[in-house]
Amino acid sequence: MKHVLALGSLLAAAAGCGLETDERPASFSYLHEAILRPSCATAACHSAQNNRALVNLQDRDEALSYWNTAAPAERSSMYRLIGGETDPDFTIELQGGRMPLDAPLPQADILLIGRWLDEGAQDN
């Protein structure tokens, strides 16, 4: 049975399937480990080693300090940088393109981060 489930998972992956409802927790601890660290704290970018543009998203507390200063989502410049929709009166020019440049975040991740921002951008 396990093999059947594993095969099913692989086939689903190949087809790009998944649950339509996103049941992942909108907590910063999860967002940091599951999205921000692997997506943003990469080589020559916002890792602790490279700290590009003086932004370190590898360290949890530092990452939180960048993100929780502008909640809710529509007031967050960081949210705009990853491609999230924002208040049109509160914009920054995306001269570099949406982040990360080599592998932009999927919309589901952006919405999950938006949920966390809208819920108060708590240290949770």
Next chain:
Amino acid sequence: MRRTSSLAIAAAAAALVVVTAGAAHAYPQYQLSKEQTCGACHISPAGGGLLNDNGELTAEDEAVWGGNPAFLHGLVTLPDALSIGGDLRFAGGVHDNGQGPGGAAFPMQTELYVHGEHEGFGVYATGGMTVDGNSVKPASREHYLLYRQGDGEGLYARAGRFMPVMGLRQAEHVLYPRRFGGTALFTEVYGAGVGWLSSELEVHATGFIADPFIDSIERGSGGALHVEKRFGNKLSIGHFDRLTTSDADTRLHVGLTGKLWLEDQKLLLAAEGQVIRQDFALDRGPTRYQVVGQLLATYFARPGLFVDVGLGHFDQDLAVADVDRDAVDVNVHVFPHAHVELVLMTRYQLLGLGGGGDGSGYALLMAHYRI
């Protein structure tokens, strides 16, 4: 409030560096078409960095206009026990993340390599410059003690800082198995490894620890095993596993590799697939399963010119819809001289086959000078 962001501009350049910056690596494309192992051309048993004598001869043979392949074009004669080399890379091009094209030109790599050896025992070290905020700083990605039974074959052992060996180990670290599969750029670790290299079998085992000196991108401890069996010059099949644990998560990678050389067609087909199980510590979130894979077809048009066409797939969480991505890569490699490489790298990638957000792409020309 309007904030024209110099951060965005800097980050754009930075991310493009990520797109292409990297250490010189082996060309796995040559493994069946030219030589059997990475160690046949490189001093490092897992490939990358310094070339050995055979690697330099291959560089000369492959170059359109030849050239002396030795260190500094042979201007300096080094003792047999010492090897020195290096890589300089520069790139420029355009990218579009769904919001219009942007351009950039930037240095990618400035790195020197040194290897000294006496009767099989030696020291291997790299040194270069890396980004630090808005400036640069010196860094050494790799430095280790190395024992080699032979040049490119036999037993080897090493201890120090290096990349754990697993998978196809493509030079292009933007390919999904490297970007998302555990061997991203700058994820070298301190550890110890042993292995065996021959024309029929390649085995690499590595144990490693979290970096005690810096907050490295790879912060876990664990082990990796890669086994590859070759069947003549036509086919190779590999299997690898890697377990990494830290105070944040535990990741288990299980993967397969395969290569098929079609000599008449001058075509090498290579594939890698892995499943990753990630358990988050402290109940931060549910266990997730990821899948990452790559198919790569390499056509050797003539000496000094080969073309890669690749298909990549990465699903960051099988339980969530439209967080998967697919990429088509076309890379053209030209070797006009034994010390010079030009690579045109192009990519288009889709999120959730179009349902996960705007697609993105880039076209970059990289110039590489091997010292």
